[in-house]
Amino acid sequence: MNKLLPTSTAGSLPKPSWLAEPEKLWSPWKLEGEALREGKRDALRLSLHEQQHAGIDIVSDGEQTRQHFVTTFIEHLDGVDFSKRETVRIRDRYDASVPTVVGSVARQKSVFVEDAIYLRQLTDQPIKWALPGPMTMIDTLYDAHYKSREKLAWEFAKILNQEAKELEAAGVDIIQFDEPAFNVFFDELNDWGVATLERAIEGLKCETAVHICYGYGIKANTDWKKTLGSEWRQYEEAFPKLQKSKIDMISLECQNSHVPMDLIELIRGKKVMLGAIDVATNTVETPEEVASTLRKALQFVDADKLYPCTNCGMAPLSRELARGKLRALSTGAEIVRQEVLG
Template sequence: MSSLLPASIVGSLPKPSWLAEPEKLWSPWKLDGDALVEGKQDALRAAVQEQQHRGIDVVSDGEQTRQHFVTTFIEHLSGVDFEQRETVRIRDRYDASVPSVVGAVSRERPVFVDDAAFLRSQTDRPIKWALPGPMTMVDTLYDRHYRSREKLAWEFAAILNAEARELEAAGVDVIQFDEPAFNVFHDEVRDWGVAALERAAEGLRAETVVHICYGYGIKANNDWKATLGAEWRQYEQSFPLLQGSSIDTVSLESHHSHVPVELVELLRGKKVMLGAIDVASHEVETPEEVADTLRAALRHVDAELLVPSTNCGMAPLPRSVALGKLAALSAGAALLREELAAPPR
């Protein structure tokens, strides 16, 4: 485990082809019943082994036990009807058929705690677990009950906090909240988004992370990125607010994006998880490319606070590509680590 520049992925890894259809989001399971439970554990075990083998320092589950980073959590809550579906605009980008909130939302039992305990049993390295953030959960539903995005977000924040505390008790070292919606709804981020996120993370001793990206490498996201111009400055809205928040670490997209690296300066004093792997390309980065991306950020974040990472999840990628990118991430971090440890000439 490297204490300087510890490599960590954002979230998902591709699932094995015997568990779900490869290179596809929302892919249905190929197993059911006890075979599915066992298959998910086998896939999680493999994801841990692949990360360790390729030098990843903070190990995650690769989201092997869930179909989707938001809806799998919501599926376990009461007050949400998956039969009553409506078409809504997701993150102001694309239309999707989503479930409806039909009553007060609540969590009857832990959602991911058993899976996290299993992850904990598979490795001695620090482990990370990702949860959807309150605003991104709200943006993935049709609300018939609260009729207020803010009210629903605060309900979800309390539910997430209960889940996060139990994940921490199960041995999770790092709890990440995924908030891609923070790159779209800037007024809401300012008015209640960051506060709801802090509520979700309240009282945790585990390291807390917020991940804000420009989305998976799927067509709807890539088409949206093409409209954003030569410089992507969306982070300029959220970073100053997060710099003053109780969240420990901010995770952002960097490599092959049009995000000016100097925006990282707005987070000065926070830990920064920097995306040095492009998840929208099948081309595997070289260690030198990864090191270059990380090195450019060092003008704006102290090396002790920099965590090399991926831009987003890698679920839609071919498995061989994703594993190659894992190796490139850790090798690039190692290159820069050696450089920083070398005596000045």
């Protein structure tokens, strides 16, 4: 990407109301069979158009073909029984009914590659594709087979690597691994979390990113944030290890958060996808607010390594709100781009 301060989204964008119930996470599909397949493709095309219309530089599928950023990937794997559900505590924060690992996990065929090929045919812009990271995958399941979070994470890392290599071959420019669990399980992160992530990117020539955020704007997450005090320093645990890792880009949440901006200093040398749009509010940022966040970040990261982004996915928001926020991101980035270029 030759453009300075290229904009992108962290992942999901709202789905059209004819495809799934709007403003809801894990929303069930309203279509089925061939109509659903066609509807997902239409939504992907629409999502791309909305990103382009808003001036987003690095586009994605908006996760239109996924019900959930983790489980939709897991659904396609052997060894996981979705009819056998257990309640587990996710991210140490809230209880959810999740599928059970009942045998060896394996991937028989690609999960998102067809969608990526389709998106690649629709645009010449750089494409970013999000996959769940190994640690976040194991945190969204009940494991009755391996009985070891680490063992299961290594298995998932191998599977993710297979998928990532096929996505790269399909023309994806940046593969992003979503690891909100990195903000919670610090011992595991340092023991094997970053190592399994590096296994997932092994042999890739495209750019790789890890997205670590404080979650969607759902009540369980916003309540948790209220307990974190005046400074959110969770990134301090992950950044030193990630700075030494082979990951190219690190995505973090900054807009309306209590993350001290100087923590970016800990990942000096990496590209930084900076969350300059808050996804947990129904207020659309002004371009100047976005610009202000980016200017603060530029004290700690070189302009050629700064990638303005959203804090997290926007699936639970209305489409109109998401549109406004994307436009604010693009316009705010353009203000700072002009300042830097002089």
